[in-house]
Amino acid sequence: MHNSKEVFSFKNPVFRYNADIFAICAALSAVGIYHWGIYALWQILICSATAVLCEAVSFKAVLKKNTLSDLSALTTGMIIALLLPVSAPFYVGISASAFAVLAAKLPFGDVRNAPFFPAAAGFCFAAMMFTDAVFTYPASGSEFAFFGSEGFVKGETVFDMLSKGNSLSLNVFGRISLLSGSYPGAIGTTSMLVLAGGFGYMAIRHPKRLFTSAGYLLSAAVFAFLFPRVNSGRMSSVIIELCAGGLIFVSLLLITDPVTSPRKPVRAFLYGLTGGAVCMLLRYFSKTPDAACFSILITNALWPAVTGETILTKKTAEKYKKPLMKKKEALKRKAGTK
Amino acid sequence: MTHFTSMLTAALYAMLVQNIIFSTGYGMSESIRMAKRPKHFFMYGGTVTFFSLSLSLICFFLNKIPFIFSLETKYRIALYTIVLLAVYILSALFCLTVLKADKKFMNSLGMCALNTLIIALPVVDFKAGYTFAETVGTGIGAGFAFTLSMLLINTGMKHIHGNRYIPDVFKGTPALFIYISLIALAMSCISGQTLFV
């Protein structure tokens, strides 16, 4: 269990994982700040500070322990900020981060026992309470008077165009815009180049986590191929659907969470497949423009119900495998001598 | 074929799109209480499906009578409740005399039958103006939705029971409330939307 003496220590596996997530989020934040300016930085700082403060105060008050050293609060805040548009008012980020910590983490002990991914829960809460603010994206290059102001030019996202039935082709994104991320979207979900770099980093540091991502992306791609919403061909549909919204971001950072997703490769792949299918079903049939985070919550709830595999069965299995085998052998020997 | 399609659509709507338990709260406390006994899920689910389907169908035909069609909401609910009681008593007598059911089953039969979900269904069907096929679909879908909710809530209970790191103030009921609220949050993105539109 968490050793409070190992402060910010790479011996702590949770810290190691969160440090890598922080590195990827930092790269995405840098791109977001480059495109959207100081207001993206404000959004990231507000969300992260709220998450850290809520965890510091609430965990100290309720659990009488300090859990900031595993960096989970910081990464939760950053992920929420990267999913929000730069134009979202400050109270949206604050409420999302506070909900993520106070409702999705605190009641279950800590991040290692949370049955739902906290950042996804926080974003979904903000998406339901402040739908317009969360799903209205500013156009590239639009100017803001101050943080959270409404005086910006609203950009039309690919989701808007897909839902209106516009006939899209691959040139809806310019190639440079697609790589760099300078089109209407959330702060950290648009730059394909940096996200690809994130996948490469994850492949080096935590390769087993990518089984889940592979399942998620494959399932979404197959769905888009079989049921295209555009008239410009099935392959175009696959590329447009994958690049629209935060699907790739979610497949990199949210579905790969080692706490809620299975450890074994085959199960992780199936888990990803389920998440991707749920995401595409929600995209096609729900009114919510970007339902990727809702798919994470539904998969977190559905997978243990269907397979019987929960966070705690995984822990029990791993922790007690060796002593159980030893005890079994000892009993066999005893029965043999009798 | 169109009847089958509309029945299937209504069933999927009741089960997934507007999951009648997580989006409106009907039958939530009953599903939480029944979720504690995973071995009896299919029995509970089957019983709820039977009562929801039979009450929906009987009330569908009763609503064809002009006098009943023009009743006020409160008298309509009173009538549906009396019909439900009649169905329950007949089912209970059948189970006691023909099936020789034991005491435990009879206790759970009452819990399954006298349920806010069962009473709400015919009212929802009437207000939505459902056809016969859609009424059948909603009845079946509500039973499946109840079984799904029991399954999801039971998973939460297992997690909370085995998690010894939950703070003392959240152990038991508080953590279960929060767990169910997160499931309801996940379902809320699709609730209130029509299927295939």
Place this chain on the structure above:
Amino acid sequence: MKNKKSKPVLSLSTALFKGSFVHNPVLTQIIGICPIVGAATTAVNGLCIALGVTAVLTVTEVLTSLTLKKVPRWLRMAVYTLISLAVVLLCDKYIFSLTSDGGAGLGIYFYMLCVNALAVIRCEKFACKTSAVNALTDGVAAGIGYGAVALTVGAVREYITYGSLFTSPETLPRFPQTAMPFTVLVILGFMAAGHKWLLIKFYPDEVRDTFSMNAVYEKPEKKDPGLFADKNKAKPKVIRDYGDTIRPRHTDTEEKKGGDGK
């Protein structure tokens, strides 16, 4: 000579306090949350639900304790529903006079109090085994406890949605999403946590884990060990939970049936 096994008699105030606060039906047992989720959207609606539930509970419990003790259980449950329906139909006019919209905001949830699980559970667990006075006290206590939660939830929702309390809302709601169940369940979760904190602080002996799965996983062995079993042999402790104890299924010679999905 005094009967040593007689239970201590509670005073009226203690009985009311324990029934409403310590053993609050919503916050400790999750009974009857459907009307709170669906109807308690404003403080006045919460008050109407509170009054309706109290009326249903008291009348049902008193009548149960007076007349239904000898009736078989399966039939009693139908009679509870009939009694509750009669009470709800008689008192709706008076309760709806408190609201400005004639009860329209309550929808069908008020009339569905006739199948509220609270009345069934209180009657079965208590009223059919005790006197009418005790049943009345229990009904009032449970009604007060339930009503307090309904009123609080309604007030919180009204304040978040309209920014007012106990006034008829004339403006558009700021947050119409508070009508969705997940907000109510979050509010109830934190209320239950606060309630538990108060219990742990002031009444630690009364703290109970109502939804512990111990009843499912720690059942005592009832099976006959058989003619040839060694009855002097100590049986291994059967605990099938997910804590840190080693699961004995791998060590027992007999295969245990489990409901844990593994």
